[in-house]
Amino acid sequence: xxxxxxxxxxxxxxxxxxxxxxxxxxxxxxxxxxxxxxxxxxxxxxxxxxxxxxxxxxxxxxxxxxxxxxxxxxxxxxxxxxxxxxxxxxxxxxxxxxxxxxxxxxxxxxxxxxxxxxxxxxxxxxxxxxxxxxxxxxxxxxxxxxxxxxxxxxxxxxxxxxxxxxxxxxxxxxxxxxxxxxxxxxxxxxxxxxxxxxxxxxxxxxxxxxxxxxxxxxxxxxxxxxxxxxxxxxxxxxxxxxxxxxxxxxxxxxxxxxxxxxxxxxxxxxxxxxxxxxxxxxxxxxxxxxxxxxxxxxxxxxxxxxxxxxxxxxxxxxxxxxxxxxxxxxxxxxxxxxxxxxxxxxxxxxxxxxxxxxxxxxxxxxxxxxxxxxxxxxxxxxxxxxxxxxxxxxxxxxxxxxxxxxxxxxxxxxxxxxxxxxxxxxxxxxxxxxxxxxxxxxxxxxxxxxxxxxxxxxxxxxxxxxxxxxxxxxxxxxxxxxxxxxxxxxxxxxxxxxxxxxxxxxxxxxxxxxxxxxxxxxxxxxxxxxxxxxxxxxxxxxxxxxxxxxxxxxxxxxxxxxxxxxxxxxxxxxxxxxxxxxxxxxxxxxxxxxxx
Ligand code: OXD
Ligand code: MN
Numbered sequence: 129x130x131x132x133x134x135x136x137x138x139x140x141x142x143x144x145x146x147x148x149x150x151x152x153x154x155x156x157x158x159x160x161x162x163x164x165x166x167x168x169x170x171x172x173x174x175x176x177x178x179x180x181x182x183x184x185x186x187x188x189x190x191x192x193x194x195x196x197x198x199x200x201x202x203x204x205x206x207x208x209x210x211x212x213x214x215x216x217x218x219x220x221x222x223x224x225x226x227x228x229x230x231x232x233x234x235x236x237x238x239x240x241x242x243x244x245x246x247x248x249x250x251x252x253x254x255x256x257x258x259x260x261x262x263x264x265x266x267x268x269x270x271x272x273x274x275x276x277x278x279x280x281x282x283x284x285x286x287x288x289x290x291x292x293x294x295x296x297x298x299x300x301x302x303x304x305x306x307x308x309x310x311x312x313x314x315x316x317x318x319x320x321x322x323x324x325x326x327x328x329x330x331x332x333x334x335x336x337x338x339x340x341x342x343x344x345x346x347x348x349x350x351x352x353x354x355x356x357x358x359x360x361x362x363x364x365x366x367x368x369x370x371x372x373x374x375x376x377x378x379x380x381x382x383x384x385x386x387x388x389x390x391x392x393x394x395x396x397x398x399x400x401x402x403x404x405x406x407x408x409x410x411x412x413x414x415x416x417x418x419x420x421x422x423x424x425x426x427x428x429x430x431x432x433x434x435x436x437x438x439x440x441x442x443x444x445x446x447x448x449x450x451x452x453x454x455x456x457x458x459x460x461x462x463x464x465x466x467x468x469x470x471x472x473x474x475x476x477x478x479x480x481x482x483x484x485x486x487x488x489x490x491x492x493x494x495x496x497x498x499x500x501x502x503x504x505x506x507x508x509x510x511x512x513x514x515x516x517x518x519x520x521x522x523x524x525x526x527x528x529x530x531x532x533x534x535x536x537x538x539x540x541x542x543x544x545x546x547x548x549x550x551x552x553x554x555x556x557x558x559x560x561x562x563x564x565x566x567x568x569x570x571x572x573x574x575x576x577x578x579x580x581x582x583x584x585x586x587x588x589x590x591x592x593x594x595x596x597x598x599x600x601x602x603x604x605x606x607x608x609x610x611x612x613x614x615x616x617x618x619x620x621x622x623x624x625x626x627x628x629x630x631x632x633x634x635x636x637x638x639x640x641x642x643x644x645x646x647x648x649x650x651x652x653x654x655x656x657x658x659x660x661x662x663x664x665x666x667x668x669x670x671x672x673x674x675x676x677x678x679x680x681x682x683x684x685x686x687x688x689x690x691x692x693x694x695x696x697x698x699x700x701x702x703x704x705x706x707x708x709x710x711x712x713x714x715x716x717x718x719x720x721x722x723x724x
Contacts (some may be wrong), residue, residue, distance in 0.1 A: 131155045131247060132285040136293040137262060141245055144264045144299055149236045150243035156271055158281015163272070170268040179454070180464040186451035189459065189466065190269050192328045194483055195307045197456060198503045199330040199337065201584050204312040206342065208588070215589030216702040217579075223315050226322075230311060233324055237301045241266040247285045248278035250340050250411075250425035255523035257353070257411050257423045259344070260288040263298035263334045270300060270332050273453055276428040276507045278335045295319070296343055298334035302327040314338060316346035316587045329430055329455060329505055340409045340425045342587035349588060349596045352603070353413035357581045359387035360406040360422050362517050362526065363637055366399030370519075371641045374410045374422055374609075375532035376581040378562040382616065382629070383407060384431050388443035388515055391634040394667050402634070403517035404443070404510075405526055407431070412528060418607040420600075421525035426510070433457050433468040433504045440470070440630060443515050447508040454506055456482040458489070458499035468500035475499055529644045533580065534614040535562035538573070540688040541615040543627055543681040544636045546643055546650060546657040550601030553611025555714035556656070558594050559696055563617075577699050591706035598710055610644050613656070618681060626677050628669060635665050653684045654721035686722050693719045 130138060145153055156162065167188065170176035177189040206214040207223045214220040221229075244265050251258025261284075263274065274280050288295055300323040303309070310325040321338045323331055330337055344355035358374040365371070377383045387407040391400050406424025415421040429447060433454070436444050448454075457468045460476035467476050467489070475489035482501040489499055510516055519526050533556055535541070547553035557580040564574045577583065579590060586593050601608055614636055616629045639659050642648040650657035659682065666673050673681070696715055700707050 129155060130245075131157055131282045132288070133290050134285065134288060134292065136291075137285070137288070137295065140297050141262070141264065145243060147231070147234050148238040148243060148264075148266075148301060150238035150266065151240055152242040154242050154244050156244055156246045156281060158275070158283070163275060166268050166271055170272070175268055176272070176453075177459075179466065183463065183465050184449060184452070188272070188453050189457075190453060190455045191482065191484055192456060193305050196305055196310075196326050196328045197501050198328065199584070200310055200312060200326070203310050204584070205314065206587055207313060207315050208317060212706075213589055215586075215591065215706075217583050217586065217590045223318070226313055230313065230322055230324060233303065233309060234299070234301060234322075237303050237324075238266045244268070244271050246271060246274050246280060247282065247288075248274055248280040248335055249284040249287050250278060250335055250344075251423045252521045252523045253279050253283050253287050255423055255525070257413050257421070257525055258287065258425070258523070259294070259296065259347070260284050261296040261298055261335055261339050263300060265300040265332070267300070267302050267327055267332065269327060269453075273329060273333050273507050274335060276451070276453065276509050277333055277430060278427050296321065296339045298339065299323070300332050300334060302332070312338065314342045314587055316343055319343060329507070333430070336409070336426065336430065337585055340411070341582070341585035344411065344425075344587075345582070345585070345593065346587040348411070349592065352600070353411065354596075354600060356410045356412065357408065357585050358406075358410040358531070359383050359408065360410050360424055360526065361387050361389070362403040362405060362519065363641060364401040364403065365641075370403070371529045371644065372405070372422065372526040373530045373532060373637060373640065374412070374528055375534065376557070376560070377534045378536070378560065378576070378578040378581045380565050381534060381536050381562060384429065384444055385441045385630060386633060388441055388513065389634060390442060390631050392631050392668055394665075395634055395638070400634070402515060403519075404513055404515050405517045405520055413525070414603060415524065415527065418604070419527045420604055420607070420609055422528050423525040424510075424520070428510050429506070429508045429513070431506050431508065433471075433506050434500050434502055435470045436468070436506075437471050443513055444508070446514050447510075447512040448506040450512060452506050452508045452512075454504070456501040456504035457506075458482055461486070468504055469498055469502075528609045530612055530640050531609045532612045532614055532640070533557045533560050534616070535560050535578070536565065536617040537561075537615045538563060538617065538619045538623070540685065540692060541613065541618070542658060542684060543616075543618065544612060544614045544639060544659060545653070545655055546640075547611040547613070548656060550604070550608045550611060551598060551710050552656065552714055554594060554597040554601065555711050556611060556613050557597065558711055559692075589706055591703040591708065594711055595708045598708055610640075612640050612643075620680075627681060628672060632669060639664055654686065654718065654724070655684055655689060658682055658684070689722050690719070693722065
């Protein structure tokens with residue numbers, strides 16, 4: 129039975145049924161009974177494996193095909209009417225051509241299968257910043273994950289109302305999971321997403337990257353708000369006041385770790401606390417008081433498992449102890465629990481590696497294999513997180529004091545610096561780049577531009593997106609958050625990291641907050657404001673951060689920065705006339721300051 133009378137939803141679902149021809153249609157109301165029945169069914173078919181229910185209550189395991197383990201950027205398309213509107217950083221195809229190509233693939237694809245109709249809200253139900261989506265899918269894995277990652281079920285329809293047409297239409301079929309015919313396609317002008325031939329999270333949980341970033345960034349430009357690839361955290365000071373910070377980093381820069389940071393002992397003793405509002409996506413809008421407010425549109429964490437351990441991210445690990453779905457990690461067959469690289473030093477002897485073969489874990493690893501796929505994941509409810517913010521469900525969102533950009537840079541970029549103003553901060557965001565790690569395929573240490581960490585996620589022309597940032601800055605005026613850049617990844621000549629990172633990043637957040645409050649001064653340099661050395665709290669790490677190391681962390685090497693300017697000039701060329709004049713001016717001014 130359909131859960132809404134909204135004629136726009138009903139008409140679209142009818143069209144999808146006519147196209148894909150499922151043998152059954154099931155509307156997902158979000159009830160416990162329905163979810164339990166779906167879990168049971170998925171376990172009986174082998175789609176999901178039930179893990180040890182004493183040690184990992186409510187937890188399930190899922191294995192994808194080895195050809196289907198990550199987002200597929202080369203098969204991801206932005207289909208705008210005009211090619212120029214998608215811009216040079218997106219794959220483009222005209223909507224009519226793409227539909228002509230994909231419609232035959234969807235035709236009858238759900239024959240013999242059930243179509244699940246999933247209503248969901250991105251953002252707290254009832255929030256003025258939230259938006260509704262409907263995903264139809266032939267995968268129970270998708271339903272169960274969407275239940276963790278979004279506010280799923282009938283209540284989402286209540287939010288939509290009986291007449292609104294403002295919902296994002298998501299059509300997903302795993303089809304034959306054929307990599308040659310895998311497509312992740314966005315029609316931003318029609319609020320529509322089509323995904324086919326994948327069953328892996330990032331390609332099929334359409335509320336996440338597809339809606340909450342690609343479609344939402346386009347909506348945000350037209351509706352004067354911002355959809356960003358940013359974590360949101362709150363730092364509570366000893367006096368009880370909480371300051372909120374959002375931060376954008378390219379993949380593999382420790383975003384989830386920063387979002388769930390545990391402050392160093394000294395800070396904890398003094399009464400500081402860090403709260404997580406979100407680990408991946410922020411939707412931000414100007415509030416009635418003129419400030420910028422952020423919500424996390426998601427309801428869970430879709431985190432990378434390998435590397436997560438009690439030291440690197442205790443809170444993420446704790447979040448994944450119940451009601452969590454594990455994808456492509458290894459199984460410890462002795463007690464039917466999970467394992468992944470760097471969880472601990474004891475890989476299970478009686479293991480099943482991520483592709484499903486029983487192996488002797490330590491031997492298998494010694495032969496150069498990985499037990500868990502490097503992009504294996506946990507889908508964990510946000511409410512499990514020990515440091516989840518009390519404001520997590522606040523429909524008004526949280527007021528943002530600071531926005532941070534960052535990347536992985538061995539040299540050039542200092543530990544932290546502040547932009548001169550919003551426009552300069554927008555320029556800094558446009559210039560974000562990060563060095564590749566061994567976690568991704570391809571060469572290691574190659575510099576990749578990833579403006580605002582949005583290169584794979586901006587649903588329209590990147591230069592217009594920068595223009596939108598500049599407009600938002602004008603609107604926010606002196607209420608705009610301050611913008612900073614950080615780099616946790618500087619190395620010495622031997623390639624060793626010189627900043628301890630993890631919890632010690634709190635020391636940098638502390639300086640950032642003090643700058644927002646205007647309680648510390650700074651050194652003005654060619655690239656922005658840098659901390660005065662005495663203003664960084666290094667209590668407890670003085671042995672490691674000697675004066676020489678601190679010099680290195682805060683160095684601005686003019687020759688390296690001149691190279692950066694040359695590289696940026698080249699990078700901006702692809703945006704042609706659409707590059708905002710202000711961004712070009714910021715680059716020119718940086719060059720002038722460096723030459724002084
Ligand atoms: C992610 C990513 O999966 O940014 O969140 O790649
Ligand atoms: Mn992400």
